[in-house]
Amino acid sequence: MPENKQAPVALIVGASRGIGRQVAIDLAKNGYTVVVAAKSASNAAVVKPFPPDPNSQQSTVSTVEREIREAGGQATAIAVDTRDFESVQKLAAETIRLYERIDVLIYNSGAIWWASVENTPMKRFQLMQRVNPEGLYGTIQACIPHFKKQNWKARIIVVSPPIYSRFFRGKTAYAMSKVGMSVLTKGLAMDFERDGRHEMAITSIWPASSIMSAATGQITRSDPDAAKDLRKPTIYSDAILALLNAPSKDVNGLLTLDEDFLRGHEGITDFSKYSLLKGAIPRRIMPAKFPDLRVVEQNDEGRRTDSTVLKTEFKL
Known part of the structure; x- marks a missing residue:
C-alpha cells in the first residue's frame, strides 16, 4: 500500500508492548503515520502465534509495525536505547529522513x-533516572531542531x-524519576508560552x-482477583487522541489523568467499556483533586x- 505523505507523523517512544503498543495501533487507525520505537526489535515475520501477547517479551516494535501494516496503517519500527543520547538523535534523524517531519512526540518509555x-x-x-527523566529530556532535545524547522508546530505527550506528595510514599526513587518528567512538562510549557x-x-x-500492562500482568498472575481493578489500555489511547485534538492553549502544561480528561473535555461519563473484566468497576488509584502548584508571586520572575x-560573557 502506498504511504500517505500527508498523514501526520507520530513518533512513539516506548511502543513495543502494553500501553505504548495500544497508542501506536490506535493512532494508526486514526490516520497517523507512526514510528514505533523501543529497545526491543525482532524478526516479526517468524513470530508465532501472531499477533503475540501484547504484554509479553514476544511483542516488539517489529511485531507492532507488522500489526499496523497488516491492518492497513502506516508504521515503521526503529530500535532505540533512550539511555544513549546518540541513539535517540539517530531515531529523530531517521524519522525525519523517512517522513520529513514529527507532528507528535509521545514518550512512554519507563x-x-x-x-x-x-x-x-x-x-x-x-x-530509572536515565530512562525516565533523562531519556525524555534527551528525546525532546533531539527533536527540538526539527520542531524549529517546522515553525514550532507539534505536540508532545509525556x-x-x-x-x-502521596505519590512519593513507598516508591521514592521511582517517584523522583516520574515527577522529574512532570517538572519538565511544566517548565517546557512555560518556555513555549x-x-x-x-x-x-x-x-x-x-x-x-x-x-x-506488562507490569500489572505480573500482579494478576500472582493474584487473579486483581484483574477486577484493571482497565484496558484503550482508555489511554482514547485520552491521548482527545488531547491531540484539543486546542494547544487548553493542554499546554497540563498534568492530567486519562479518565478526568475524557470526562472533562469529551463529556464521557460511562467508562464501563474500558473495564478489563465485564461488569467490574476498577478502583481509582489517583486522588480526586490535586494541589495547585502555582504561588501568589507566580508571574514575578525578578531578574531572569x-x-x-x-x-x-564569561568567555569574552
Whole structure:
C-alpha cells in the first residue's frame, strides 16, 4: 500500500508492548503515520502465534509495525536505547529522513522499581533516572531542531503523573524519576508560552485506574482477583487522541489523568467499556483533586538569569 505523505507523523517512544503498543495501533487507525520505537526489535515475520501477547517479551516494535501494516496503517519500527543520547538523535534523524517531519512526540518509555529507599539499589535508581527523566529530556532535545524547522508546530505527550506528595510514599526513587518528567512538562510549557510558540504544547497524562500492562500482568498472575481493578489500555489511547485534538492553549502544561480528561473535555461519563473484566468497576488509584502548584508571586520572575548568556560573557 502506498504511504500517505500527508498523514501526520507520530513518533512513539516506548511502543513495543502494553500501553505504548495500544497508542501506536490506535493512532494508526486514526490516520497517523507512526514510528514505533523501543529497545526491543525482532524478526516479526517468524513470530508465532501472531499477533503475540501484547504484554509479553514476544511483542516488539517489529511485531507492532507488522500489526499496523497488516491492518492497513502506516508504521515503521526503529530500535532505540533512550539511555544513549546518540541513539535517540539517530531515531529523530531517521524519522525525519523517512517522513520529513514529527507532528507528535509521545514518550512512554519507563523503568519501574517500586520499593523504599532502603530497598532500592543504586543501580536501580540510576536506571530509572536515565530512562525516565533523562531519556525524555534527551528525546525532546533531539527533536527540538526539527520542531524549529517546522515553525514550532507539534505536540508532545509525556507519560508522567500530576505532582502530589502521596505519590512519593513507598516508591521514592521511582517517584523522583516520574515527577522529574512532570517538572519538565511544566517548565517546557512555560518556555513555549514565553517564546510565543502557541502551536506547540506539551502535556503529561497518567492513568486514573490501573491499566493492563506488562507490569500489572505480573500482579494478576500472582493474584487473579486483581484483574477486577484493571482497565484496558484503550482508555489511554482514547485520552491521548482527545488531547491531540484539543486546542494547544487548553493542554499546554497540563498534568492530567486519562479518565478526568475524557470526562472533562469529551463529556464521557460511562467508562464501563474500558473495564478489563465485564461488569467490574476498577478502583481509582489517583486522588480526586490535586494541589495547585502555582504561588501568589507566580508571574514575578525578578531578574531572569540565562546561563547561555553568562557563559558567552564569561568567555569574552
